[in-house]
Amino acid sequence: MDAKQGRKKKRDYSFGEKITTLRRQAKLTQRGLAGMLGVTDKAVSRWENGTAKPTTQTMRKLAEVFHMSLDELMAAKEVPGGKKISKIVLTGGPCAGKTTALSWIKNELSKRGYCVLIVPETATELITGGVAPWTCDTNLRYQQYQMRLQLEKERIFEQAAQYMKENRILIICDRGAIDNRAYMDDLEFSTVLRGIGRNEVELRDTYDAVFHLVTAANGAVEAYTTANNQARRETVEEAVHIDEKLIAAWTGHPHLRIIDNSTPFEEKLHRVVTEILSFLGEPEPMEIERKFLIRYPDLNWLEQQENCERVEILQTYLYSQENEEVRVRQRGSNGHFVYYETKKKEAGGAKRIEIEQRLSYEEYLARLMYADNDRRPIRKARYCLTWDSQYFEIDVYPFWEDRAILEVELYNEEQEIRLPENIQVIREVTGETAYRNSSLSRKIPMEELPDQ
Numbered sequence: 001m002d003a004k005q006g007r008k009k010k011r012d013y014s015f016g017e018k019i020t021t022l023r024r025q026a027k028l029t030q031r032g033l034a035g036m037l038g039v040t041d042k043a044v045s046r047w048e049n050g051t052a053k054p055t056t057q058t059m060r061k062l063a064e065v066f067h068m069s070l071d072e073l074m075a076a077k078e079v080p081g082g083k084k085i086s087k088i089v090l091t092g093g094p095c096a097g098k099t100t101a102l103s104w105i106k107n108e109l110s111k112r113g114y115c116v117l118i119v120p121e122t123a124t125e126l127i128t129g130g131v132a133p134w135t136c137d138t139n140l141r142y143q144q145y146q147m148r149l150q151l152e153k154e155r156i157f158e159q160a161a162q163y164m165k166e167n168r169i170l171i172i173c174d175r176g177a178i179d180n181r182a183y184m185d186d187l188e189f190s191t192v193l194r195g196i197g198r199n200e201v202e203l204r205d206t207y208d209a210v211f212h213l214v215t216a217a218n219g220a221v222e223a224y225t226t227a228n229n230q231a232r233r234e235t236v237e238e239a240v241h242i243d244e245k246l247i248a249a250w251t252g253h254p255h256l257r258i259i260d261n262s263t264p265f266e267e268k269l270h271r272v273v274t275e276i277l278s279f280l281g282e283p284e285p286m287e288i289e290r291k292f293l294i295r296y297p298d299l300n301w302l303e304q305q306e307n308c309e310r311v312e313i314l315q316t317y318l319y320s321q322e323n324e325e326v327r328v329r330q331r332g333s334n335g336h337f338v339y340y341e342t343k344k345k346e347a348g349g350a351k352r353i354e355i356e357q358r359l360s361y362e363e364y365l366a367r368l369m370y371a372d373n374d375r376r377p378i379r380k381a382r383y384c385l386t387w388d389s390q391y392f393e394i395d396v397y398p399f400w401e402d403r404a405i406l407e408v409e410l411y412n413e414e415q416e417i418r419l420p421e422n423i424q425v426i427r428e429v430t431g432e433t434a435y436r437n438s439s440l441s442r443k444i445p446m447e448e449l450p451d452q
Helices: 003-009 013-025 030-037 041-048 056-065 070-075 098-111 122-128 139-162 177-183 186-196 200-205 236-250 265-280 299-304 361-368
Strands: 084-092 115-119 168-174 209-213 256-259 286-295 308-317 324-333 336-346 351-359 378-387 390-396 403-409 425-428
Touching (some): 013 041, 030 041, 030 056, 056 070, 084 177, 084 236, 084 265, 115 139, 122 139, 139 168, 139 186, 177 186, 186 200, 200 324, 209 236, 256 265, 299 308, 324 361, 351 361
Parallel strands (some): 084 168
Antiparallel strands (some): 286 403, 286 425, 308 324, 336 351, 390 403
16 A cells, blocks of 8 residues: 555544534534535535545634634644433513513523523614614614624534533523514515525524414513613504514524413413423423314415414334334425434323434435335425414324314413314314324325214
Protein backbone atom coordinates (compact mmCIF):
# COMPACT_ATOMS: atom_id res chain seq x y z
CA MET A 1 0.00 0.00 0.00
CA ASP A 2 1.46 3.39 -0.93
CA ALA A 3 1.30 6.52 1.23
CA LYS A 4 -1.58 8.02 -0.76
CA GLN A 5 -3.73 4.92 -0.26
CA GLY A 6 -2.91 4.94 3.44
CA ARG A 7 -4.04 8.53 3.74
CA LYS A 8 -7.31 7.73 1.92
CA LYS A 9 -8.17 4.96 4.36
CA LYS A 10 -7.59 7.06 7.47
CA ARG A 11 -10.91 8.26 8.82
CA ASP A 12 -11.67 10.99 11.34
CA TYR A 13 -14.44 9.24 13.24
CA SER A 14 -14.54 11.73 16.12
CA PHE A 15 -15.24 14.67 13.81
CA GLY A 16 -17.85 12.69 11.87
CA GLU A 17 -19.63 11.66 15.05
CA LYS A 18 -19.68 15.26 16.22
CA ILE A 19 -21.24 16.50 12.97
CA THR A 20 -23.82 13.71 13.12
CA THR A 21 -24.73 14.52 16.73
CA LEU A 22 -24.97 18.27 16.11
CA ARG A 23 -27.10 17.73 13.01
CA ARG A 24 -29.54 15.45 14.81
CA GLN A 25 -29.80 17.77 17.79
CA ALA A 26 -30.61 20.58 15.35
CA LYS A 27 -33.28 18.24 13.88
CA LEU A 28 -31.80 18.47 10.40
CA THR A 29 -31.56 15.75 7.78
CA GLN A 30 -28.36 15.32 5.80
CA ARG A 31 -30.23 16.81 2.85
CA GLY A 32 -31.43 19.75 4.94
CA LEU A 33 -27.94 20.52 6.25
CA ALA A 34 -26.51 20.19 2.75
CA GLY A 35 -29.03 22.70 1.42
CA MET A 36 -28.07 25.24 4.09
CA LEU A 37 -24.38 24.86 3.18
CA GLY A 38 -24.70 24.71 -0.59
CA VAL A 39 -23.22 21.20 -0.86
CA THR A 40 -24.62 17.77 -1.73
CA ASP A 41 -26.10 15.37 0.82
CA LYS A 42 -23.41 12.88 -0.28
CA ALA A 43 -20.78 15.36 0.92
CA VAL A 44 -22.44 15.51 4.35
CA SER A 45 -22.58 11.71 4.42
CA ARG A 46 -18.83 11.52 3.73
CA TRP A 47 -18.09 13.96 6.56
CA GLU A 48 -20.18 11.92 8.96
CA ASN A 49 -18.62 8.57 8.08
CA GLY A 50 -15.17 10.11 8.40
CA THR A 51 -14.02 9.72 4.79
CA ALA A 52 -13.82 13.47 4.09
CA LYS A 53 -13.79 16.86 5.77
CA PRO A 54 -15.38 20.17 4.75
CA THR A 55 -13.34 22.96 3.21
CA THR A 56 -12.34 25.86 5.46
CA GLN A 57 -15.08 28.02 3.97
CA THR A 58 -17.70 25.31 4.56
CA MET A 59 -16.39 24.81 8.10
CA ARG A 60 -17.15 28.46 8.79
CA LYS A 61 -20.69 27.97 7.49
CA LEU A 62 -21.07 24.85 9.65
CA ALA A 63 -19.97 26.79 12.73
CA GLU A 64 -22.62 29.43 11.94
CA VAL A 65 -25.34 26.78 11.47
CA PHE A 66 -24.50 25.14 14.81
CA HIS A 67 -23.89 28.49 16.55
CA MET A 68 -20.40 27.83 17.82
CA SER A 69 -16.98 29.22 17.11
CA LEU A 70 -14.81 27.72 14.38
CA ASP A 71 -12.30 26.67 17.05
CA GLU A 72 -15.01 24.74 18.93
CA LEU A 73 -16.10 22.94 15.79
CA MET A 74 -12.57 22.05 14.66
CA ALA A 75 -11.63 20.82 18.13
CA ALA A 76 -14.00 17.91 17.50
CA LYS A 77 -14.67 17.63 21.20
CA GLU A 78 -17.31 14.97 21.71
CA VAL A 79 -20.77 16.36 22.30
CA PRO A 80 -22.13 15.07 25.60
CA GLY A 81 -24.33 12.01 25.01
CA GLY A 82 -27.10 10.33 26.99
CA LYS A 83 -29.06 13.56 27.32
CA LYS A 84 -32.76 14.02 26.97
CA ILE A 85 -33.43 17.56 25.75
CA SER A 86 -37.06 18.45 25.13
CA LYS A 87 -38.22 21.76 23.66
CA ILE A 88 -41.82 22.82 24.21
CA VAL A 89 -43.88 25.97 23.69
CA LEU A 90 -46.05 27.60 26.34
CA THR A 91 -48.34 29.96 24.49
CA GLY A 92 -51.76 31.53 24.89
CA GLY A 93 -53.92 34.55 24.36
CA PRO A 94 -53.43 37.84 26.22
CA CYS A 95 -53.75 37.52 30.01
CA ALA A 96 -53.88 33.72 29.93
CA GLY A 97 -51.65 33.13 32.97
CA LYS A 98 -48.39 32.23 31.22
CA THR A 99 -46.10 34.06 33.64
CA THR A 100 -47.56 32.32 36.68
CA ALA A 101 -47.70 28.99 34.83
CA LEU A 102 -44.00 29.24 33.97
CA SER A 103 -43.19 29.64 37.65
CA TRP A 104 -45.32 26.61 38.58
CA ILE A 105 -43.84 24.47 35.81
CA LYS A 106 -40.25 25.34 36.67
CA ASN A 107 -40.83 24.67 40.36
CA GLU A 108 -42.49 21.28 39.78
CA LEU A 109 -40.04 20.06 37.14
CA SER A 110 -37.01 21.19 39.15
CA LYS A 111 -38.24 19.10 42.07
CA ARG A 112 -38.33 16.11 39.71
CA GLY A 113 -34.71 16.53 38.68
CA TYR A 114 -35.12 18.49 35.45
CA CYS A 115 -33.00 21.44 34.45
CA VAL A 116 -35.60 23.94 33.20
CA LEU A 117 -34.50 26.64 30.74
CA ILE A 118 -36.93 29.38 29.74
CA VAL A 119 -36.58 31.29 26.47
CA PRO A 120 -38.13 34.71 27.25
CA GLU A 121 -41.01 36.05 25.18
CA THR A 122 -39.45 37.83 22.21
CA ALA A 123 -42.33 40.17 21.40
CA THR A 124 -42.32 41.63 24.92
CA GLU A 125 -38.54 42.15 24.78
CA LEU A 126 -38.74 43.97 21.48
CA ILE A 127 -41.82 46.07 22.22
CA THR A 128 -40.68 47.20 25.67
CA GLY A 129 -37.32 48.03 24.07
CA GLY A 130 -39.02 50.27 21.52
CA VAL A 131 -39.12 47.97 18.48
CA ALA A 132 -42.80 47.38 17.70
CA PRO A 133 -45.17 47.00 14.73
CA TRP A 134 -46.20 50.63 15.23
CA THR A 135 -42.62 51.95 15.44
CA CYS A 136 -41.29 50.04 12.40
CA ASP A 137 -42.16 51.25 8.91
CA THR A 138 -44.15 48.06 8.16
CA ASN A 139 -45.57 45.14 10.12
CA LEU A 140 -43.65 42.79 7.79
CA ARG A 141 -40.31 44.33 8.76
CA TYR A 142 -41.15 44.02 12.46
CA GLN A 143 -42.20 40.37 12.05
CA GLN A 144 -38.95 39.59 10.22
CA TYR A 145 -36.97 41.06 13.12
CA GLN A 146 -39.00 39.15 15.68
CA MET A 147 -38.72 35.82 13.86
CA ARG A 148 -34.97 36.11 13.43
CA LEU A 149 -34.46 37.00 17.09
CA GLN A 150 -36.82 34.23 18.23
CA LEU A 151 -34.97 31.52 16.31
CA GLU A 152 -31.55 32.82 17.32
CA LYS A 153 -32.50 32.74 21.00
CA GLU A 154 -33.81 29.19 20.69
CA ARG A 155 -30.61 28.03 18.98
CA ILE A 156 -28.48 29.55 21.74
CA PHE A 157 -30.53 27.84 24.46
CA GLU A 158 -30.36 24.50 22.62
CA GLN A 159 -26.61 24.84 22.16
CA ALA A 160 -26.13 25.69 25.83
CA ALA A 161 -28.28 22.71 26.87
CA GLN A 162 -26.02 20.33 24.94
CA TYR A 163 -23.04 21.23 27.13
CA MET A 164 -24.76 21.37 30.50
CA LYS A 165 -23.99 18.65 33.03
CA GLU A 166 -27.64 17.73 33.60
CA ASN A 167 -29.05 14.82 31.58
CA ARG A 168 -32.74 15.82 31.63
CA ILE A 169 -33.30 19.30 30.26
CA LEU A 170 -36.58 20.98 29.40
CA ILE A 171 -36.45 24.10 27.24
CA ILE A 172 -39.67 26.12 27.51
CA CYS A 173 -40.24 28.75 24.85
CA ASP A 174 -42.44 31.55 26.17
CA ARG A 175 -44.21 31.61 22.81
CA GLY A 176 -42.75 29.93 19.74
CA ALA A 177 -42.01 31.02 16.20
CA ILE A 178 -45.45 30.04 14.88
CA ASP A 179 -47.11 32.50 17.31
CA ASN A 180 -45.97 35.22 14.92
CA ARG A 181 -48.33 33.91 12.26
CA ALA A 182 -51.33 35.19 14.23
CA TYR A 183 -50.12 38.74 13.60
CA MET A 184 -49.47 38.40 9.85
CA ASP A 185 -51.50 37.82 6.73
CA ASP A 186 -50.66 34.87 4.46
CA LEU A 187 -48.41 36.91 2.15
CA GLU A 188 -46.41 38.36 5.05
CA PHE A 189 -46.01 34.92 6.61
CA SER A 190 -44.81 33.30 3.37
CA THR A 191 -42.34 36.19 2.89
CA VAL A 192 -40.94 35.69 6.40
CA LEU A 193 -40.61 31.92 5.80
CA ARG A 194 -38.68 32.50 2.58
CA GLY A 195 -36.39 34.92 4.39
CA ILE A 196 -35.37 32.32 6.97
CA GLY A 197 -35.27 29.43 4.51
CA ARG A 198 -37.88 27.33 6.33
CA ASN A 199 -41.29 25.86 5.55
CA GLU A 200 -44.32 25.95 7.83
CA VAL A 201 -44.32 22.22 8.69
CA GLU A 202 -40.65 22.26 9.63
CA LEU A 203 -41.00 25.46 11.66
CA ARG A 204 -44.14 24.30 13.52
CA ASP A 205 -43.06 20.74 14.23
CA THR A 206 -39.53 21.56 15.39
CA TYR A 207 -41.11 21.89 18.86
CA ASP A 208 -41.81 18.65 20.69
CA ALA A 209 -45.10 19.85 22.18
CA VAL A 210 -47.27 22.97 22.39
CA PHE A 211 -49.42 23.98 25.36
CA HIS A 212 -51.91 26.80 24.82
CA LEU A 213 -53.50 28.67 27.74
CA VAL A 214 -56.79 30.27 26.72
CA THR A 215 -57.06 34.00 27.40
CA ALA A 216 -58.99 35.07 30.49
CA ALA A 217 -61.09 37.17 28.11
CA ASN A 218 -62.72 33.90 27.03
CA GLY A 219 -64.38 32.30 30.02
CA ALA A 220 -62.89 34.35 32.88
CA VAL A 221 -63.45 37.91 31.67
CA GLU A 222 -63.55 39.30 35.23
CA ALA A 223 -59.84 38.43 35.52
CA TYR A 224 -58.81 40.04 32.23
CA THR A 225 -56.43 43.00 32.60
CA THR A 226 -53.77 44.87 30.63
CA ALA A 227 -52.14 46.32 33.76
CA ASN A 228 -49.56 43.56 34.30
CA ASN A 229 -47.88 43.65 30.88
CA GLN A 230 -46.49 46.80 29.24
CA ALA A 231 -46.79 45.20 25.78
CA ARG A 232 -50.49 44.26 26.16
CA ARG A 233 -52.98 46.66 24.58
CA GLU A 234 -55.87 44.43 23.50
CA THR A 235 -59.52 44.90 24.43
CA VAL A 236 -61.51 41.86 25.58
CA GLU A 237 -62.85 41.32 22.06
CA GLU A 238 -59.39 41.70 20.51
CA ALA A 239 -57.91 39.29 23.07
CA VAL A 240 -60.46 36.59 22.17
CA HIS A 241 -59.78 37.11 18.47
CA ILE A 242 -56.01 36.84 18.94
CA ASP A 243 -56.46 33.74 21.10
CA GLU A 244 -58.42 32.06 18.29
CA LYS A 245 -55.79 33.09 15.74
CA LEU A 246 -53.01 31.61 17.88
CA ILE A 247 -54.83 28.30 18.26
CA ALA A 248 -55.45 28.21 14.51
CA ALA A 249 -51.74 28.91 13.86
CA TRP A 250 -50.64 25.90 15.93
CA THR A 251 -53.42 23.57 14.73
CA GLY A 252 -51.77 20.69 12.91
CA HIS A 253 -48.99 20.17 15.45
CA PRO A 254 -48.88 16.50 16.52
CA HIS A 255 -48.95 17.38 20.24
CA LEU A 256 -51.10 20.47 20.82
CA ARG A 257 -52.96 20.78 24.13
CA ILE A 258 -55.44 23.56 24.92
CA ILE A 259 -56.04 24.55 28.56
CA ASP A 260 -59.30 26.49 28.84
CA ASN A 261 -60.95 28.43 31.69
CA SER A 262 -63.52 25.79 32.62
CA THR A 263 -61.94 25.53 36.08
CA PRO A 264 -60.67 28.10 38.63
CA PHE A 265 -57.29 29.62 37.80
CA GLU A 266 -55.29 27.50 40.24
CA GLU A 267 -56.81 24.33 38.80
CA LYS A 268 -55.99 25.63 35.31
CA LEU A 269 -52.34 25.82 36.38
CA HIS A 270 -52.50 22.31 37.83
CA ARG A 271 -53.88 21.09 34.49
CA VAL A 272 -51.08 22.57 32.39
CA VAL A 273 -48.44 21.14 34.77
CA THR A 274 -50.15 17.73 34.57
CA GLU A 275 -50.23 17.89 30.76
CA ILE A 276 -46.51 18.70 30.59
CA LEU A 277 -45.63 15.94 33.05
CA SER A 278 -47.66 13.49 30.98
CA PHE A 279 -45.86 14.56 27.82
CA LEU A 280 -42.49 14.08 29.52
CA GLY A 281 -43.51 10.62 30.74
CA GLU A 282 -43.80 11.48 34.43
CA PRO A 283 -44.42 9.06 36.02
CA GLU A 284 -45.07 7.19 32.74
CA PRO A 285 -45.46 8.38 29.12
CA MET A 286 -49.23 7.81 29.16
CA GLU A 287 -51.68 8.51 26.35
CA ILE A 288 -55.38 8.87 27.30
CA GLU A 289 -57.47 8.78 24.16
CA ARG A 290 -61.09 8.29 23.15
CA LYS A 291 -62.05 7.21 19.68
CA PHE A 292 -65.32 7.47 17.73
CA LEU A 293 -66.52 5.93 14.48
CA ILE A 294 -68.22 8.75 12.54
CA ARG A 295 -70.04 9.22 9.26
CA TYR A 296 -67.81 10.41 6.44
CA PRO A 297 -67.30 14.11 7.26
CA ASP A 298 -68.08 17.12 5.08
CA LEU A 299 -64.53 17.84 3.88
CA ASN A 300 -65.52 21.18 2.39
CA TRP A 301 -66.83 22.31 5.77
CA LEU A 302 -63.67 21.15 7.52
CA GLU A 303 -61.36 22.86 5.05
CA GLN A 304 -63.26 26.13 5.42
CA GLN A 305 -62.63 26.21 9.18
CA GLU A 306 -59.83 28.60 10.13
CA ASN A 307 -58.90 26.31 13.01
CA CYS A 308 -58.54 23.16 10.87
CA GLU A 309 -55.37 21.88 9.22
CA ARG A 310 -55.12 18.96 6.79
CA VAL A 311 -52.10 16.73 7.34
CA GLU A 312 -50.96 13.82 5.15
CA ILE A 313 -49.80 10.73 7.04
CA LEU A 314 -48.09 7.55 5.86
CA GLN A 315 -47.76 5.04 8.68
CA THR A 316 -45.74 1.81 8.51
CA TYR A 317 -45.71 -0.89 11.19
CA LEU A 318 -42.47 -2.63 12.11
CA TYR A 319 -41.81 -6.06 13.51
CA SER A 320 -42.20 -5.83 17.29
CA GLN A 321 -42.43 -7.87 20.46
CA GLU A 322 -45.68 -9.32 21.73
CA ASN A 323 -48.00 -6.72 23.37
CA GLU A 324 -45.97 -3.93 21.82
CA GLU A 325 -46.72 -1.83 18.75
CA VAL A 326 -43.93 -0.08 16.85
CA ARG A 327 -44.55 2.20 13.88
CA VAL A 328 -42.82 4.89 11.86
CA ARG A 329 -44.72 7.81 10.43
CA GLN A 330 -44.22 10.39 7.70
CA ARG A 331 -46.29 13.45 8.57
CA GLY A 332 -46.69 16.80 6.82
CA SER A 333 -48.29 18.69 3.95
CA ASN A 334 -47.48 20.40 0.65
CA GLY A 335 -44.47 18.17 0.07
CA HIS A 336 -42.85 18.98 3.44
CA PHE A 337 -42.63 16.17 6.00
CA VAL A 338 -41.26 15.25 9.41
CA TYR A 339 -40.68 11.70 10.65
CA TYR A 340 -41.40 9.88 13.92
CA GLU A 341 -41.06 6.47 15.54
CA THR A 342 -43.71 5.52 18.11
CA LYS A 343 -43.83 2.58 20.53
CA LYS A 344 -47.07 1.76 22.36
CA LYS A 345 -48.05 -0.69 25.10
CA GLU A 346 -51.45 -1.36 26.64
CA ALA A 347 -52.13 0.09 30.10
CA GLY A 348 -55.85 -0.69 30.49
CA GLY A 349 -59.02 1.18 29.52
CA ALA A 350 -58.39 4.26 27.39
CA LYS A 351 -54.76 4.41 28.54
CA ARG A 352 -51.67 3.34 26.63
CA ILE A 353 -47.99 3.88 27.37
CA GLU A 354 -46.53 5.77 24.42
CA ILE A 355 -42.90 6.61 23.65
CA GLU A 356 -42.25 8.75 20.59
CA GLN A 357 -39.06 10.10 19.07
CA ARG A 358 -38.30 12.32 16.10
CA LEU A 359 -36.32 10.73 13.27
CA SER A 360 -34.17 12.16 10.53
CA TYR A 361 -35.10 11.20 6.98
CA GLU A 362 -32.16 8.78 6.87
CA GLU A 363 -33.21 7.16 10.16
CA TYR A 364 -36.77 6.84 8.86
CA LEU A 365 -35.58 5.04 5.72
CA ALA A 366 -33.42 2.71 7.84
CA ARG A 367 -36.42 1.78 10.03
CA LEU A 368 -38.47 0.89 6.93
CA MET A 369 -36.11 -2.04 6.36
CA TYR A 370 -37.87 -3.68 9.34
CA ALA A 371 -41.43 -3.18 8.05
CA ASP A 372 -43.87 -5.94 9.00
CA ASN A 373 -44.71 -7.61 5.70
CA ASP A 374 -48.00 -8.94 7.07
CA ARG A 375 -49.31 -5.37 7.28
CA ARG A 376 -49.97 -2.77 4.62
CA PRO A 377 -48.77 0.83 5.11
CA ILE A 378 -51.64 3.06 6.24
CA ARG A 379 -52.13 6.24 4.24
CA LYS A 380 -54.64 8.77 5.54
CA ALA A 381 -55.60 12.42 5.53
CA ARG A 382 -55.81 13.78 9.06
CA TYR A 383 -57.91 16.87 9.72
CA CYS A 384 -56.66 18.49 12.94
CA LEU A 385 -59.53 20.56 14.30
CA THR A 386 -59.65 22.77 17.39
CA TRP A 387 -63.24 23.12 18.58
CA ASP A 388 -64.53 24.63 21.82
CA SER A 389 -61.01 24.56 23.34
CA GLN A 390 -60.50 20.87 22.46
CA TYR A 391 -58.21 19.32 19.86
CA PHE A 392 -59.70 16.67 17.58
CA GLU A 393 -58.07 14.51 14.93
CA ILE A 394 -60.32 13.20 12.15
CA ASP A 395 -58.73 10.46 10.05
CA VAL A 396 -60.08 9.91 6.53
CA TYR A 397 -58.92 6.70 4.84
CA PRO A 398 -58.85 5.99 1.09
CA PHE A 399 -60.57 2.61 1.56
CA TRP A 400 -63.69 4.08 3.28
CA GLU A 401 -66.28 6.22 1.54
CA ASP A 402 -68.94 6.19 4.26
CA ARG A 403 -67.07 6.50 7.56
CA ALA A 404 -64.00 7.89 9.30
CA ILE A 405 -62.38 7.91 12.75
CA LEU A 406 -62.38 10.81 15.22
CA GLU A 407 -59.93 10.84 18.13
CA VAL A 408 -59.41 13.18 21.06
CA GLU A 409 -56.66 13.01 23.68
CA LEU A 410 -57.58 13.84 27.28
CA TYR A 411 -55.76 14.86 30.43
CA ASN A 412 -57.93 12.46 32.47
CA GLU A 413 -60.53 9.81 31.69
CA GLU A 414 -63.39 11.86 33.19
CA GLN A 415 -62.80 14.92 31.02
CA GLU A 416 -65.93 16.15 29.22
CA ILE A 417 -65.90 15.90 25.40
CA ARG A 418 -67.78 18.51 23.35
CA LEU A 419 -67.93 17.07 19.85
CA PRO A 420 -67.78 19.43 16.86
CA GLU A 421 -70.95 20.34 15.03
CA ASN A 422 -71.52 18.70 11.62
CA ILE A 423 -69.92 15.50 12.94
CA GLN A 424 -72.27 12.51 13.04
CA VAL A 425 -71.13 9.89 15.52
CA ILE A 426 -72.02 6.27 14.77
CA ARG A 427 -70.67 5.03 18.09
CA GLU A 428 -67.67 5.15 20.39
CA VAL A 429 -64.99 2.56 19.58
CA THR A 430 -62.44 3.33 22.32
CA GLY A 431 -60.76 0.07 23.25
CA GLU A 432 -62.01 -1.80 20.17
CA THR A 433 -58.88 -3.19 18.60
CA ALA A 434 -60.60 -3.62 15.21
CA TYR A 435 -60.55 0.16 14.69
CA ARG A 436 -56.93 0.75 15.55
CA ASN A 437 -54.56 1.61 12.74
CA SER A 438 -52.53 -1.47 13.60
CA SER A 439 -55.61 -3.61 12.87
CA LEU A 440 -56.63 -1.66 9.78
CA SER A 441 -53.16 -2.34 8.42
CA ARG A 442 -53.78 -6.09 8.54
CA LYS A 443 -54.34 -7.56 5.11
CA ILE A 444 -58.03 -8.38 5.65
CA PRO A 445 -61.08 -7.14 3.74
CA MET A 446 -62.22 -3.77 5.10
CA GLU A 447 -65.89 -4.71 4.67
CA GLU A 448 -65.52 -7.21 7.51
CA LEU A 449 -65.40 -4.34 10.00
CA PRO A 450 -68.76 -3.55 11.68
CA ASP A 451 -70.14 -0.02 11.53
CA GLN A 452 -72.96 -0.38 14.06
